[in-house]
Every structure is written in C-alpha cells, then in structure tokens.
Amino acid sequence: MSAVSYGIARGIRFQILSEEDLDRIHWGTLHILEKVGVQVDSPTCRKLLKENGCEIDEKARSARIPSHLVEEALSKKKSAITLAARDRSYDARLDLNHSYMCANGNGAVAVDFETGERRNSTKKDLVDSTRICDALPNVHIHWPMVSSTDMPASVVHLHDLEASLNNTGKHVMYETGVTLEDAKNLTAMGYAAAGGEKEYRRRPITSCLQCTYAPLQHDAGVMDASLEFARNGVPLVFFCMPQPGATGPASLVGSVVVGNAEVLSALVMTQLSSPGAAVIYGLGIAPLDMKTTVRAGGSPEHAICSAMGTEMAHYYGMPSCVGVSGTAKEPGIQAAIETYTGCVGPLLAGADLMCGIGLLEDSSCLYLEQVVIDDEIVGAIARLIRGEWADDETLALDVIEKVGIGKDYLAQKHTMQFLRTDHFMPSLIDRRSEDTWSTTGKKTMRDSAREKVKEILGKHEVKPLSDEVNKDLAAMIKKAEKPMWGGESRVE
Amino acid sequence: MEEIVTRLKNAVINYEMETIADLAKEVVDSGVDPLVAIEEGLAQGIKTVGEKFGKGEIFLPELVMGAEAMKAALAVLEPAVPSGKHRATLGKVLIGTVQDDIHEIGKNLVSTMLSSNGFEVVDLGVNVPSEDFVKKAAEIKPNILAMSALMTTTMPRMGEVIAPLKKEDPSVKTIVGGAPVTDVYAKEVGADGYSGDASGAVDSAKKLVG
Numbered sequence: 001m002s003a004v005s006y007g008i009a010r011g012i013r014f015q016i017l018s019e020e021d022l023d024r025i026h027w028g029t030l031h032i033l034e035k036v037g038v039q040v041d042s043p044t045c046r047k048l049l050k051e052n053g054c055e056i057d058e059k060a061r062s063a064r065i066p067s068h069l070v071e072e073a074l075s076k077k078k079s080a081i082t083l084a085a086r087d088r089s090y091d092a093r094l095d096l097n098h099s100y101m102c103a104n105g106n107g108a109v110a111v112d113f114e115t116g117e118r119r120n121s122t123k124k125d126l127v128d129s130t131r132i133c134d135a136l137p138n139v140h141i142h143w144p145m146v147s148s149t150d151m152p153a154s155v156v157h158l159h160d161l162e163a164s165l166n167n168t169g170k171h172v173m174y175e176t177g178v179t180l181e182d183a184k185n186l187t188a189m190g191y192a193a194a195g196g197e198k199e200y201r202r203r204p205i206t207s208c209l210q211c212t213y214a215p216l217q218h219d220a221g222v223m224d225a226s227l228e229f230a231r232n233g234v235p236l237v238f239f240c241m242p243q244p245g246a247t248g249p250a251s252l253v254g255s256v257v258v259g260n261a262e263v264l265s266a267l268v269m270t271q272l273s274s275p276g277a278a279v280i281y282g283l284g285i286a287p288l289d290m291k292t293t294v295r296a297g298g299s300p301e302h303a304i305c306s307a308m309g310t311e312m313a314h315y316y317g318m319p320s321c322v323g324v325s326g327t328a329k330e331p332g333i334q335a336a337i338e339t340y341t342g343c344v345g346p347l348l349a350g351a352d353l354m355c356g357i358g359l360l361e362d363s364s365c366l367y368l369e370q371v372v373i374d375d376e377i378v379g380a381i382a383r384l385i386r387g388e389w390a391d392d393e394t395l396a397l398d399v400i401e402k403v404g405i406g407k408d409y410l411a412q413k414h415t416m417q418f419l420r421t422d423h424f425m426p427s428l429i430d431r432r433s434e435d436t437w438s439t440t441g442k443k444t445m446r447d448s449a450r451e452k453v454k455e456i457l458g459k460h461e462v463k464p465l466s467d468e469v470n471k472d473l474a475a476m477i478k479k480a481e482k483p484m485w486g487g488e489s490r491v492e
Numbered sequence: 493m494e495e496i497v498t499r500l501k502n503a504v505i506n507y508e509m510e511t512i513a514d515l516a517k518e519v520v521d522s523g524v525d526p527l528v529a530i531e532e533g534l535a536q537g538i539k540t541v542g543e544k545f546g547k548g549e550i551f552l553p554e555l556v557m558g559a560e561a562m563k564a565a566l567a568v569l570e571p572a573v574p575s576g577k578h579r580a581t582l583g584k585v586l587i588g589t590v591q592d593d594i595h596e597i598g599k600n601l602v603s604t605m606l607s608s609n610g611f612e613v614v615d616l617g618v619n620v621p622s623e624d625f626v627k628k629a630a631e632i633k634p635n636i637l638a639m640s641a642l643m644t645t646t647m648p649r650m651g652e653v654i655a656p657l658k659k660e661d662p663s664v665k666t667i668v669g670g671a672p673v674t675d676v677y678a679k680e681v682g683a684d685g686y687s688g689d690a691s692g693a694v695d696s697a698k699k700l701v702g
C-alpha cells in the first residue's frame with residue numbers, strides 16, 4: 001500500500017475498454033474535432049483558436065480543431081494534481097492511484113430536517129451540510145451541496161463559497177464560475193482564504209468544475225471564466241454531460257466520443273492560453289430516461305460511462321472526475337441502490353474523484369439523512385476496492401499453526417491488528433440480533449441516519465476562517481452585489 | 493377522401509418522417525380541404541401518439557418522431573390553407589429558456605408535449621434575453637408565455653419577464669418550470685401556472701386556456 005493515507009486506497013481495478021477500444025475512441029474523437037468541430041461562443045476563445053491554426057466559421061461560431069493541437073495540449077497537461085485543503089491533513093492528491101469522493105453540489109431544493117417541508121435551499125442548509133461533510137470519513141472533497149437561495153441572487157455563489165470555507169477544512173470545489181466576473185470574485189475569495197495569492201498558487205484550496213455544453217458546444221461565459229481561472233492558478237475540471245439518446249448518441253460509447261471531444265477541445269483552449277494549467281478530465285454521462293424524461297442518474301449506464309470516462313482520462317494521463325447521482329425522491333432503498341450502483345462501477349475502474357453523493361432527484365434535492373447513508377455506502381465500497389495481497393502477515397501461517405485445529409482466533413493479537421485494517425466497521429448498518437433490534441425501537445437505517453445527523457450537528461466543530469479574512473470576504477461579497485430582479489431591488 | 497386523411501393520421505402514428513411530406517402533397521393535389529387534413533389527420537394522429545406516451549406505452553424518441561412527422565406534413569399543408577382560415581388549436585404558446593441559461597432539454601420536451609397536445613408553439617430557444625420575450629409576445633400575441641429556468645441564478649429572470657409582460661397585456665398567461673423552480677417560487681414571480689414535468693405543463697396550459 002502507498003504512503004498516502006487520505007482518500008481511498010485502490011488495489012483492485014476492472015477494465016471495461018480494451019487498449020484498442022480506447023484508441024478507437026481517441027481517433028474517433030480527433031476525427032470529429034477536425035471534421036465537425038465544436039461551437040465556441042466566446043469571441044476571445046475563437047480568436048485564440050484561430051491564431052493557432054483552427055478553421056473558424058464566425059457565422060456558426062464553430063471551430064475545427066486539428067489533431068496536432070490536441071496532442072500538444074495533452075503534452076502540456078498536468079498528470080498529478082493536488083487539491084489542497086485548508087486543513088493539510090485533507091490534501092487530496094489526484095495521482096492516478098487514489099480515489100476521492102465528493103458530495104454532490106448546487107442543489108436548489110432541500111427537505112427541512114426539522115419540519116420535513118420540501119422548499120428552496122438556504123444558506124443554513126449549506127452550513128449544516130458542509131459541517132456534516134466535514135465530519136464524514138468518506139467525503140474527501142467538498143462541493144457546496146446546495147445554493148443559498150435566500151441570499152441576494154447576484155451573490156448566491158459567493159455566499160456559498162464563504163459558508164463552505166468557514167465550515168469545512170476540506171478542499172472546496174465549486175461549479176458556479178460562469179462569467180469572467182464570477183471567476184475574478186471566486187478567485188479573490190480563494191486567495192483571501194489561503195492567505196494570499198502566492199500561498200494559494202502553491203496550495204490551491206479551491207477549484208472550479210465547468211460544464212461543457214452537449215453536444216459539442218462551449219458556453220461563452222463558462223469558457224471566458226475558465227481561461228481566467230487557469231491564469232489565476234485555480235484548478236479546473238471540464239465536465240461533459242451528453243445524455244445518451246438526447247444530447248448524445250444512444251450508444252454509450254458514442255456519447256463518450258461526444259463528451260471526449262468537448263473535454264479535449266476545452267483542454268486545447270486552456271493549454272493554449274495557460275500552458276501547464278491544472279485540468280481534470282470530467283465526465284458525467286447519464287441517459288435521459290425515455291419514459292419519464294428524467295435524467296437517469298445512478299443508473300448502470302451512468303456508472304459504466306463514469307468508468308469509461310475514467311479509463312479515457314487515464315489513457316491521456318489525466319486524473320478523472322466522474323459523476324454519480326440518484327433519482328430517488330427520499331432516502332431509502334431506491335436511493336441506496338442508485339448510490340451503490342453509481343459508485344461501485346467507476347470506483348472499481350479507478351475513478352480519481354467522484355461527485356457526488358447525497359443529493360436526490362438527480363442532483364437537485366438535499367436530505368441530510370441521505371448524505372450520511374451515502375457515506376456509509378462509499379465506506380463499504382472502499383473496502384471492496386482496497387485490494388488483497390498475500391504476504392507473511394496476511395497469510396498468517398504462524399498464527400494458523402499456533403491456533404491449530406478446532407480452536408478459535410478470538411484471543412490472538414493478529415486478530416485485533418487485522419480487525420482494524422481488514423474489516424469494514426459500519427456506522428449505520430445494523431447487525432444486531434432481531435431480539436435486540438426489536439426491543440430497542442426497531443430503528444430503520446433512516447432513523448439511525450437522523451441520529452447521526454443530529455449528533456454531528458450538535459458536536460462537530462470546524463475551525464472557521466480568521467475574523468480578518470471573514471471581514472475581507474464579507475466586503476468582497478458586498479461589492480459584488482448587483483441589483484437584479486427577484487429578492488433584490490429591481491433595475492428600472 | 494376519408495381514406496387519404498386516415499392515411500395521414502396513420503403516417504403520424506407510424507412516425508413516417510421521411511415520406512409523410514409526399515403524402516401531404518398527394519392530399520393537396522387530391523383537393524381535400526387542407527384544414528380537414530390537418531385537424532382530422534395530423535392532429536388526431538399526434539393526439540394518439542401523445543396519449544400512448546402519457547400512458548407509458550411508447551418512448552420519448554417515438555413521441556418526438558411523431559411530432560417531427562406532423563411538422564413535416566404541416567409545412568406542406570399550412571401554405572395550402574385558404575387565407576383567412578386558420579387551423580383550430582388549443583392556443584398559441586411562446587416558449588424559451590431564460591437569459592443566461594442554456595439548459596434546453598426540458599424546454600424542448602415541454603414544447604414537444606404542448607404541440608403534440610394541440611397547441612401551436614413558438615420556440616425562442618435558449619438564453620433568451622428578457623426583453624425579447626416581451627417584444628415577441630407583443631408581436632405574436634400568444635395565449636401563454638412559457639419559460640424554463642434550470643439555475644438559481646437565472647430563475648429571477650422569469651420575474652423580470654412577467655412583470656413588464658403583465659403590464660403591457662394582463663391577459664397573457666404565464667407558466668414556468670425547470671428543476672429548481674417550485675410551486676411557491678412560481679407564485680412569487682407572479683406566474684399563473686407551474687409544473688414539475690412536461691405532461692403537467694400540458695395540463696396546466698390547458699387549464700389556463702380552458
């Protein structure tokens with residue numbers, strides 16, 4: 001096992017695509033980029049591509065990207081990326097050998113923990129869920145789980161970042177940098193929290209996930225912001241999300257080609273603008289359920305695509321960030337099946353970063369109970385993928401000899417030692433006898449999850465940012481506030 | 493004549509996207525009233541397809557192919573309708589995804605469902621500037637303005653459209669939707685209807701014109 005202890009150690013891998021499959025997807029993608037190209041809404045980015053030899057159609061706002069530019073971008077990319085954390089023991093090293101889990105983010109709806117009411121999410125929901133994620137052992141990176149919709153609309157995302165930084169010591173990844181101005185503000189807040197630009201560039205404690213726009217498009221605001229983030233030393237994830245059958249071919253591999261073309265073209269623009277920028281390969285491909293028209297998050301197809309996305313990323317020597325979610329409406333059996341299916345496939349395939357667990361209704365609705373249940377599921381999967389090996393200690397020949405025939409191993413030191421490393425210790429799964437269970441109130445897992453949530457919220461403490469930094473952050477948020485219709489003074 | 497109208501209806505039910513335009517030409521040449529062909533043929537066909545989809549008997553691509561077939565035939569039949577006459581629809585809907593928001597799948601589905609249920613739909617696409625909604629509404633006088641917003645940052649745009657729209661013409665009804673939009677929020681921005689999915693969008697649109 002390796003020396004890095006944070007995150008999930010991976011010893012087992014399964015492979016879905018063969019080397020030949022990977023090559024074919026790669027060549028197919030290059031073909032699409034040269035022949036069809038991508039739509040690039042940002043004039044700045046089109047100019048950049050034109051200067052570097054792409055064929056641009058200004059009317060269609062599209063760019064055809066020659067293969068050599070992709071190869072060049074890949075030669076400049078970074079393979080090992082550390083997502084640093086405010087608390088250093090939480091540094092996540094995406095080194096192609098460890099897996100990290102991230103909760104889902106930016107839901108807009110929450111079910112109130114006290115009243116059970118389903119309503120738009122608030123900053124308090126974000127604070128609570130952030131503290132819970134900080135306390136959970138199998139959530140390694142933090143993505144603000146819900147939006148602070150009770151804050152003025154123009155600065156919701158800045159409140160989200162402030163609340164996150166104050167309530168977890170873990171790395172914070174956001175996905176709300178969709179204009180140049182957002183990028184500037186979010187960067188500045190990251191710099192302030194890290195103790196200045198220099199310190200931030202050495203140890204980036206925030207990062208930004210950016211979505212490409214299926215099929216084969218790049219939003220202007222998102223790409224302009226991305227180039228700004230890259231210049232500022234903020235690590236990026238380019239996350240493609242074609243929906244097989246709707247915004248991508250119904251064949252999963254076909255949708256991987258579309259998504260791959262989107263991620264690679266975003267990588268080209270970023271590396272042309274800021275060579276060596278930290279870019280993570282992101283993919284979250286879930287089909288549109290053709291009966292209900294809901295995106296099938298947490299489906300086996302979602303899992304297989306996230307696994308294939310990881311294989312593509314590793315083929316390019318890039319860390320992957322792949323998706324999981326669920327369509328269940330409340331914590332329970334369906335939610336558990338979806339989280340398990342969605343996580344186990346990609347983690348077995350070696351996903352470096354997975355987002356995200358904990359939100360229901362396909363990345364929309366927060367239930368605090370589900371966050372802790374999903375943490376447990378990931379814990380079990382972590383055990384599944386750790387890997388086994390035969391050495392003197394695990395073979396335990398001396399212990400077997402010592403105990404001999406017909407006796408038990410309970411009183412052996414070896415037993416206690418390996419209990420700690422080889423046995424998953426559940427926190428919610430209830431293995432007590434039926435008798436004990438029924439005489440103590442027949443608690444369901446959801447009941448236990450509620451208790452755990454209460455316990456964490458009651459006890460768990462996170463060291464906030466200093467008063468001085470918080471004053472700076474508050475001033476930045478104030479300055480960024482703009483009149484906008486809805487909850488704020490309307491511009492007439 | 494009966495027969496050819498029935499064939500038109502069946503062409504929609506069987507998703508004959510490639511050949512239905514030829515059939516529509518045949519209808520025009522045969523002297524059948526294009527309005528009858530539209531109402532008894534196309535509209536009945538798409539209604540059947542829509543109902544099957546609502547009952548979960550067919551899949552979304554089939555619904556969309558049915559709608560495409562209808563569109564292809566309409567392109568031939570509508571110009572042949574004598575001027576002054578109009579096909580009967582449940583009403584005109586102007587739809588789009590709000591400014592700064594590019595999520596289109598939900599909006600497209602709502603569009604498809606509305607048109608397959610008898611509404612005439614004018615789709616402005618995604619990232620539609622708020623003024624454009626208002627301008628276009630003044631121009632085409634829809635019965636209903638429908639907006640989709642998928643982000644908390646773009647939801648307020650719905651209010652930004654509804655306020656001036658209602659000032660100009662209080663009779664226009666509005667419906668809104670998209671993942672972060674809730675019933676409560678819809679009321680807050682002054683919308684007349686809300687739904688969490690595309691079939692609900694049809695119900696709520698029908699209620700508003702009914």
Ligand code: B12
Binds near residue numbers: 595638640
């Ligand atoms: C697919 C997707 C994308 C795709 C969209 C592709 C496309 N061509 O449309 C891509 C990858 C481009 C994308 C981009 C972004 N996305 Co996005 N996306 C999604 C996702 C996963 C699914 C949306 C979807 O298509 N669902 C399937 C359709 C069928 O459902 P629907 O849209 O909800 O529509 C149904 C109902 O809502 C209703 N309905 C919809 N419209 C209307 C209208 C009326 C009138 C009525 C009555 C009903 C109605 O009926 C529909 C059919 O049943 C959602 C999460 C989610 N589950 O909603 C995030 C989500 C909406 N995205 C989000 C974000 C943040 C972004 C980005 C900013 C990310 C980034 N940093 O780049 C960008 C946006 C850029 C921009 N300027 O708009 C967030 C919003 C967060 C928030 N709190 O605001 C979400 C919620 C994900 C999350 N939890 O983080 N996204």
